[in-house]
Amino acid sequence: MIDRKNLGVLLVSGAVALSAVAVALFTANIKEERAGETSTDALTVVAANSPESDAQFDTDGDGVPNWKEALFGTDPNNPDTDGDGVSDGDEIAQKSNATAYGVEPVEEGAYSAPRALPPTDALARELFVAYAAAKQNDGTIDSAEIRSAVNDLIANNAPETDSPPQPYALADVNIEDDVPAKAYAGGVEQALRASRQVREYELSVFARVVETKSHEEAAKLSATANIYRGIADALMALDTPSSVAPEHVALANSLVALAYEIDRLAGWVSGGDPYVALLLLGSYGRAEEAMSDDMNDLFSLVGALNT
Secondary structure, eight states: OOOTTTTTOOOOOHHHHHHHHHHHHHHHHHHHHHTTOOOOOHHHHHHHSOGGGTGGGOTTOSSOOHHHHHHHTOOTTOSSTTOSSSOHHHHHHTTBOTTSSSOOBOOOSSOOOOTTSOHHHHHHHHHHHHHHHHHHHHSOOOHHHHHHHHHHHHHHHOOOOOOOOOOOOGGGSEEOTTSOHHHHHHHHHHHHGGGGGOOSOHHHHHHHHHHHOOHHHHHHHHHHHHHHHHHHHHHHTSEEOGGGHHHHHHHHHHHHHHHHHHHHHHHHHHHOOHHHHHHHHHHHHHHHHHHHHHHHHHHHHHHHHTO
């Protein structure tokens, strides 16, 4: 059976690679904190300015403690952030947006972090508010409620992305039923052997991207994505028996989809948000698994043709 490993791609355990990314995310954040970068996520603000001491930490005296100002995006040093003559405290009490001029009630519902925040920061803030609200209601919150809140927040904060491309249709396959099964199989294997140009597993490279924010390392991922797209093009140029055409086009499309996810890993370096990195890892893993399944399906059929 042909798979990525015996085609020459250097693989490591998926768990090891994921661990490398997780460690890189953690150490990168530690380095940033030690370099003196200011963190504004809600959990950090709350830890530094405990709501148990509201009066002490209401710098501008508007009735909104500093930790809440951080959540609502208002200025803790200005009692009237939007300059409309109504204090932040009064606007928030009236359920008005204290960061927009005028007093207009906002729709009731769950707290929503300012959209200008990085996704990880927004997620942390909204999770804290959900937790605090549950604690305020009855003093307790169980694990099921926490999981539900986290799942809802992840769904709400997931960045919008296009669906992976599926450029090839069955009509694009060069159907040739006279091609010998052995010759077809050889052509497929030859096309796939181009993956030997990939010298390192994508997640290992991504771990370095996360750790170093290196555009040079990200460029390696982009080059890998181009290799997989080239393999897909080579597959679609082959004469293909009609009996394996659906599986043939499925493999070509899954290679393009994998290339798309690798490009997204490469593009992460520009934003660098940890939460987005985790989402990308999930999408990459699903694309990789789908490509492997499609490859196995095709070669199972090719093996049957040769018997």
